[in-house]
Amino acid sequence: MKKAKVWVVMLVLSLLVGLVGCGKSEGPSAPATGGETAGGSGSEDKVKIAYIVKALTDQFWIDMQTGALETATELGVDLAFQAPEKETNVETQIQYMENAIAGGFDAIILSAADSKALNPTIVKANQAGIPVILVNDTIDLDALAADGGKVETYVGIDQYEAASLAGKYAVETIDGGKVAVLEGAAGVLAGEQRMNGFLDQLTDNFEVVASQTANWDRNQAFNVMQNILTSQPDIKVVWAVSAEMGQGAIQAIEQAGLAGQISVFDFDASADDMEAIKAGTLVGTVAQYPNLQAKAAIEAALAAIEGQTLEAHTKTLAELITIDNIQ
Amino acid sequence: MTMNLKSLKLDLSKLTTVIVLVVLSVLLGMLSPVFMTQANLINIMQQITVNAVLAVGMSIVIFTGGIDLSVGSILAFVGIVMGKLMVDGGVNPVVAVVAGVVVGMACGAFNGMLISKFKLQPMIATLGMMSMARGAALTLANGRTITGYSPSFRWIGSGNIMGTRIPVQILFMLILYAGFHYLLRYRKYGRFIYSIGGNEEATRLSGVNVDRVKILAYSLSGLTAALASVVLVSKLNSAQSIAGTGYELDAIASAVIGGARLTGGFGNVWGTLLGAIIMGVIRNGLNLLNVSSYLQQLIIGVIIIAAVLFDSLKGRK
Numbered sequence: 001m002k003k004a005k006v007w008v009v010m011l012v013l014s015l016l017v018g019l020v021g022c023g024k025s026e027g028p029s030a031p032a033t034g035g036e037t038a039g040g041s042g043s044e045d046k047v048k049i050a051y052i053v054k055a056l057t058d059q060f061w062i063d064m065q066t067g068a069l070e071t072a073t074e075l076g077v078d079l080a081f082q083a084p085e086k087e088t089n090v091e092t093q094i095q096y097m098e099n100a101i102a103g104g105f106d107a108i109i110l111s112a113a114d115s116k117a118l119n120p121t122i123v124k125a126n127q128a129g130i131p132v133i134l135v136n137d138t139i140d141l142d143a144l145a146a147d148g149g150k151v152e153t154y155v156g157i158d159q160y161e162a163a164s165l166a167g168k169y170a171v172e173t174i175d176g177g178k179v180a181v182l183e184g185a186a187g188v189l190a191g192e193q194r195m196n197g198f199l200d201q202l203t204d205n206f207e208v209v210a211s212q213t214a215n216w217d218r219n220q221a222f223n224v225m226q227n228i229l230t231s232q233p234d235i236k237v238v239w240a241v242s243a244e245m246g247q248g249a250i251q252a253i254e255q256a257g258l259a260g261q262i263s264v265f266d267f268d269a270s271a272d273d274m275e276a277i278k279a280g281t282l283v284g285t286v287a288q289y290p291n292l293q294a295k296a297a298i299e300a301a302l303a304a305i306e307g308q309t310l311e312a313h314t315k316t317l318a319e320l321i322t323i324d325n326i327q
Numbered sequence: 328m329t330m331n332l333k334s335l336k337l338d339l340s341k342l343t344t345v346i347v348l349v350v351l352s353v354l355l356g357m358l359s360p361v362f363m364t365q366a367n368l369i370n371i372m373q374q375i376t377v378n379a380v381l382a383v384g385m386s387i388v389i390f391t392g393g394i395d396l397s398v399g400s401i402l403a404f405v406g407i408v409m410g411k412l413m414v415d416g417g418v419n420p421v422v423a424v425v426a427g428v429v430v431g432m433a434c435g436a437f438n439g440m441l442i443s444k445f446k447l448q449p450m451i452a453t454l455g456m457m458s459m460a461r462g463a464a465l466t467l468a469n470g471r472t473i474t475g476y477s478p479s480f481r482w483i484g485s486g487n488i489m490g491t492r493i494p495v496q497i498l499f500m501l502i503l504y505a506g507f508h509y510l511l512r513y514r515k516y517g518r519f520i521y522s523i524g525g526n527e528e529a530t531r532l533s534g535v536n537v538d539r540v541k542i543l544a545y546s547l548s549g550l551t552a553a554l555a556s557v558v559l560v561s562k563l564n565s566a567q568s569i570a571g572t573g574y575e576l577d578a579i580a581s582a583v584i585g586g587a588r589l590t591g592g593f594g595n596v597w598g599t600l601l602g603a604i605i606m607g608v609i610r611n612g613l614n615l616l617n618v619s620s621y622l623q624q625l626i627i628g629v630i631i632i633a634a635v636l637f638d639s640l641k642g643r644k
Contacts, residue, residue: 056465056470057465057470057568057569058470058472058567058569059470059471059472061470062469062470085458085461085462085465183620186620186621186624209617210614210617211617211619211620212614212617212620212623213620213623217572218563218565218567218570219377219559219562219563219570222562222563223374223610223611223614224614226370226373226374227367227370227374227610227611227614227615228614228617230361230364230366230367230370230615231359231361231614231615231616231617244567247563247565248563251562251563251564255485270472271472272472272474272565275474
């Protein structure tokens with residue numbers, strides 16, 4: 001038993017040493033799941049902002065982090081950028097919030113992982129006189145008001161309006177035909193707004209014949225698209241509400257030998273999407289520029305610190321990227 | 328109802344999973360004209376390969392009375408390792424796959440060590456690995472998707488066997504199942520796996536090195552996670568650090584629908600394959616019929632419970 005304990009201690013120690021070693025060799029650009037700061041030394045006169053997001057698990061959040069750190073350096077803000085390991089890790093976000101309140105930050109920028117769970121800590125921040133700005137993900141503001149809390153503004157795109165850009169383009173450039181939709185996970189507001197934003201633009205010559213979830217997953221999107229094409233081989237338009245699902249759909253279409261006959265649209269403008277547009281397998285993708293969101297959020301935080309009143313929704317840019325405007 | 332089930336038990340005691348599959352298929356065949364077509368049946372088999380490959384390793388672990396929650400994360404980690412080697416490093420695909428398999432088996436062996444030598448509960452140990460492997464994948468990939476593989480590598484997940492319409496991945500899956508069947512049926516390690524699940528202490532007392540068998544079982548689960556990763560990365564031409572999220576639950580469900588008991592000592596790999604096919608048939612059918620996604624989750628849950636209930640009622644005296 002004693003031997004086992006020694007083994008455990010040695011194992012844990014060697015693991016930790018290994019991890020620390022790895023972390024060091026990667027330098028400051030490593031995707032820290034803990035925190036990362038910009039703006040140099042935390043001198044007393046600098047504005048201190050805590051920037052709490054949902055995760056750093058994909059390009060979207062990494063782009064947002066890059067934009068945030070750049071803006072912070074530019075504006076001379078002391079920024080603490082923090083992210084839990086998973087998008088669903090609400091408890092960790094609450095801890096980050098509480099640490100920011102206790103640590104005397106001047107403002108908190110938050111991309112909430114849950115539409116209600118962070119309300120108590122937002123109220124706490126209000127009581128401490130720290131302005132809270134939402135970015136990318138909005139929350140249930142009525143519930144927050146009922147709890148006696150408020151946020152200064154929500155910085156982000158209008159999902160519905162952004163998706164409508166793709167829908168309008170489809171109506172302008174395609175004669176009509178059968179439409180298939182790849183939905184996000186059931187019950188996620190942004191996914192439903194994107195779906196409706198596209199579908200509401202469609203004219204009578206379009207007919208939605210299939211609308212199925214692929215849970216934001218590329219592999220599931222491949223399978224679902226394959227099944228849809230089996231029952232409806234004459235699909236003309238596909239609307240996938242995320243880039244991952246769009247990529248899965250493109251692959252299923254290629255494998256079915258239908259490449260070039262179906263116009264695929266998706267959301268997020270990932271690096272893969274850009275390649276696909278150049279290759280002609282994807283017609284359009286909606287870009288929502290996370291770096292611009294980060295910049296607008298930090299600017300909103302500075303305005304709020306100065307005591308300005310902000311609009312409830314600070315809209316940021318969303319654009320449809322097609323072969324005509326791709327860079 | 329109970330009477331019917333009892334009489335079924337007499338001659339069809341091992342065929343309940345087959346009955347569930349046949350009933351489902353006939354039903355879907357009546358509802359959708361394309362369900363029974365050759366192209367659709369090939370599609371279903373192609374759609375289940377990743378889950379089926381994960382599920383066969385999972386079954387081995389479940390037969391010992393354990394569970395492995397880390398397979399989805401190991402799948403992602405191995406994918407990133409292989410992607411980094413092949414795309415960034417320009418390494419030969421064979422070497423990259425071997426490296427991926429070694430990483431997967433090492434993760435599994437680590438699980439097995441924690442469970443056998445340090446007496447951690449399987450759920451706790453593999454929960455830890457689930458987080459560690461996912462974290463390692465994220466760190467290594469830096470959130471990036473790694474795309475652009477050579478045609479020879481892509482052949483595994485998207486090619487057909489020469490001169491036929493049968494995807495390579497289906498053959499790969501069947502060979503893997505045959506190999507595991509052989510291991511369980513004809514090698515002494517296979518018999519030890521069941522006897523540990525049946526009664527671990529008695530197996531230990533009869534002189535079997537239980538720890539070694541358990542480490543082997545979890546290593547095999549790591550192996551199949553790595554092989555599932557090979558199929559997935561090759562099929563989608565991309566490795567992502569968030570791939571495979573939640574796949575462990577589908578693998579467990581397949582084994583359980585196929586007749587495995589979570590208490591161990593019971594089940595066989597062909598049952599697991601049938602379980603994976605049943606899950607694939609349900610998903611395919613619901614897509615063909617364009618059933619709403621809200622309703623789909625409900626229906627899948629009901630069918631999982633019904634299939635397992637059918638199996639356990641049959642076994643009741």
